[in-house]
Amino acid sequence: MAVLPIRAYPDGVLRRKAQPVERIDDALQQLIDDMIETMYAAPGIGLAAPQVGVSWRVFVVDITSGQYPNGVITAINPELSRLEGRAQADEGCLSLPGIYGPTPRAAEVLLRCTNRAGEAVEIPAADLLARAFQHETDHLDGRFFFNRMGPVGRDIVLRKFRRAQRQR
Ligand code: NI
Numbered sequence: 001m002a003v004l005p006i007r008a009y010p011d012g013v014l015r016r017k018a019q020p021v022e023r024i025d026d027a028l029q030q031l032i033d034d035m036i037e038t039m040y041a042a043p044g045i046g047l048a049a050p051q052v053g054v055s056w057r058v059f060v061v062d063i064t065s066g067q068y069p070n071g072v073i074t075a076i077n078p079e080l081s082r083l084e085g086r087a088q089a090d091e092g093c094l095s096l097p098g099i100y101g102p103t104p105r106a107a108e109v110l111l112r113c114t115n116r117a118g119e120a121v122e123i124p125a126a127d128l129l130a131r132a133f134q135h136e137t138d139h140l141d142g143r144f145f146f147n148r149m150g151p152v153g154r155d156i157v158l159r160k161f162r163r164a165q166r167q168r
Helices: 026-041 127-140 151-166
Strands: 046-048 058-061 073-084 087-092 100-105 108-114 120-126
Touching (some): 026 058, 046 127, 073 127, 100 151, 108 127, 120 127
């Protein structure tokens, strides 16, 4: 396994729609292992393949940050449905390090995807897990959390990010 470099906004791979995965092969298993290691090393609670430069529809999420051996969820070709309710909470992203902002999301979702064993699974989620699923699915469509905010919130996030970049 390897910790991969994480792409930062405004890298182009983060701004395009990722391709559906057609085959669960050794290369994909390797990518998933590396994504999990990269997420834990960051540390973060979710990571999408475009964030490590791979334009495939895959993400990993672990809202327990590696506390439990089976805490990690791998979603291949995810689809969200039954988006219900509204919730607002501060959100951040490993591709915009150190920047957070209040982001509206559905409070509950149903995630349908293929797991790494090739099985079709459905995972109902609420609260933080629902938020993580929406955030990572957005990455596969070239969207960032600030795209879910109004124009004022988005400007604040992008201004903070540019200021942080200049100070680096
Ligand atoms: Ni993110």
